[in-house]
Amino acid sequence: MSPSAALSDPFYCGCETEPKPGALLSVDMALAKGLALVEPVQEVERMSLEQAHGRVLAEAVKASVPLPLFDNSAMDGYAIRIADIAGAGPWRLPIVGRIAAGDAGNEPLPKGATLRIFTGAPVPPGCDAVVMQEMVRLEGDAIWLDRRPKLDENIRRAGEDLAAGTEIISAGRCIGPRAAALLAASGCGKVAVRRRIRVAFFSTGSELRAPGVPLSPGQIWNSNRYHLQGSLNLPWIDMIDMGAIPDTPDLLQRALEQASRDADLVVTTGGVSVGDEDHMPAVLRAAGADIHVMKVAMKPGKPLVIGRIGTAIYLGLPGNPVSAFVTWYVIGARIAEALAGLPGAAPSRFIVRAGFDRLRHPGRCEFLPARLGKYDGHGTRTVEIATSHVSHRLALLGDADGLLLIPAETGRIQRGDMLEFLPFRDG
Ligand SMILES: Nc1nc2c(c(=O)[nH]1)N[C@H]1C(S)=C(S)[C@@H](COP(=O)(O)OP(=O)(O)OC[C@H]3O[C@@H](n4cnc5c(N)ncnc54)[C@H](O)[C@@H]3O)O[C@H]1N2
Numbered sequence: 001m002s003p004s005a006a007l008s009d010p011f012y013c014g015c016e017t018e019p020k021p022g023a024l025l026s027v028d029m030a031l032a033k034g035l036a037l038v039e040p041v042q043e044v045e046r047m048s049l050e051q052a053h054g055r056v057l058a059e060a061v062k063a064s065v066p067l068p069l070f071d072n073s074a075m076d077g078y079a080i081r082i083a084d085i086a087g088a089g090p091w092r093l094p095i096v097g098r099i100a101a102g103d104a105g106n107e108p109l110p111k112g113a114t115l116r117i118f119t120g121a122p123v124p125p126g127c128d129a130v131v132m133q134e135m136v137r138l139e140g141d142a143i144w145l146d147r148r149p150k151l152d153e154n155i156r157r158a159g160e161d162l163a164a165g166t167e168i169i170s171a172g173r174c175i176g177p178r179a180a181a182l183l184a185a186s187g188c189g190k191v192a193v194r195r196r197i198r199v200a201f202f203s204t205g206s207e208l209r210a211p212g213v214p215l216s217p218g219q220i221w222n223s224n225r226y227h228l229q230g231s232l233n234l235p236w237i238d239m240i241d242m243g244a245i246p247d248t249p250d251l252l253q254r255a256l257e258q259a260s261r262d263a264d265l266v267v268t269t270g271g272v273s274v275g276d277e278d279h280m281p282a283v284l285r286a287a288g289a290d291i292h293v294m295k296v297a298m299k300p301g302k303p304l305v306i307g308r309i310g311t312a313i314y315l316g317l318p319g320n321p322v323s324a325f326v327t328w329y330v331i332g333a334r335i336a337e338a339l340a341g342l343p344g345a346a347p348s349r350f351i352v353r354a355g356f357d358r359l360r361h362p363g364r365c366e367f368l369p370a371r372l373g374k375y376d377g378h379g380t381r382t383v384e385i386a387t388s389h390v391s392h393r394l395a396l397l398g399d400a401d402g403l404l405l406i407p408a409e410t411g412r413i414q415r416g417d418m419l420e421f422l423p424f425r426d427g
């Protein structure tokens, strides 16, 4: 994927200055540099549609048949030929047959008669209207009709939804419920999908223990591992969960080298800042990594590393749990999507109005956990934030409706200002 494609839907977060040595990269530039490293997986697997839910389609699919497949009735009623009811009504038509869904429906309609027909049943040749049963009066084996139906009334004509040969789903689309229904309706029982991408991940930190394990003083329960398990739990991803590795350079290097051999994408959390116990930059150098991004003009999420180790892309997320979440959400997920062959689309966003006043230092754009408030009477909702010091505050993130984007150059936000909001779709 070219960087320009990645930038087709940028964040306009205001930090898009040219990078100077040592300066922070804008979010869009960091993303573009990450996407420039991506070569989407090429291997293709063929499987039944049943097994392919949520996978990435490798080839476009064309309809081999028209949809609907044949002319059929949209209602339970009576099939007629309009030319048979000449002059002024009411008209009496004897019922000469019955066609239900699943019948071949090729019996001809004698002149001046009608056929009982049900929703989905084929409309026999020569019939050009179906009259709803509520619109007729039944008398013995005949119906009385008061109104002349319109041509094609209640008939779903073959091909009116889709002509045979039309591309129904393009390559790179995720087979979600809508795509699956369309493929199935078109008779496509087998599909070609890209292989799953392999994502290896581990948390760094000697303080980390698994949730539920008793803690000694100074220790905490690992949350980033579980955030990533949840984020990577997708049909197009094979997860390689390597757990937590203590802040010991040898162990980190071994884990990194193993991960880069096994995976297309390696994700770590923590150890990417400047402290003596932040070993990842040195470990990456020792493992022969090419580093393309080191620091990004975003808050939270400044210490974000993107690079390559052998054939794998490396993504070093900051250790603070909200920083790890935001950097994955805004940048990491899009790199993973691009690797899988999905067209990387920015998280959806819409305009909200600030429900608060705030002065801030311009420089980094912010992605802040925020809650939506009331509608303002013009279809726009207000938004509230608790604070901008969010990087460790998982409870704020847990309670948020989405992330509020504050552009880098903004120094003052006044109640009522329009801002962009990235809504969460899940927990
Ligand atoms: N002198 C400076 N110090 C820091 C800077 C800086 O620019 N200069 N940047 C700060 C920012 S911003 C961030 S974000 C953090 C990022 O640090 P690291 O990526 O090196 O992360 P750690 O130091 O390993 O951990 C930070 C924090 O997060 C906790 N943590 C780590 N992993 C997990 C996990 N899996 N589950 C739950 N919590 C985790 C860890 O205990 C620390 O509290 O650096 C600032 N410092």
Ligand code: MOO
Residues within 6 Å of the ligand: 298, 299, 300, 301, 302, 303, 318, 320, 323, 391, 392
């Ligand atoms: O990524 Mo740090 O995110 O600003 O706390």
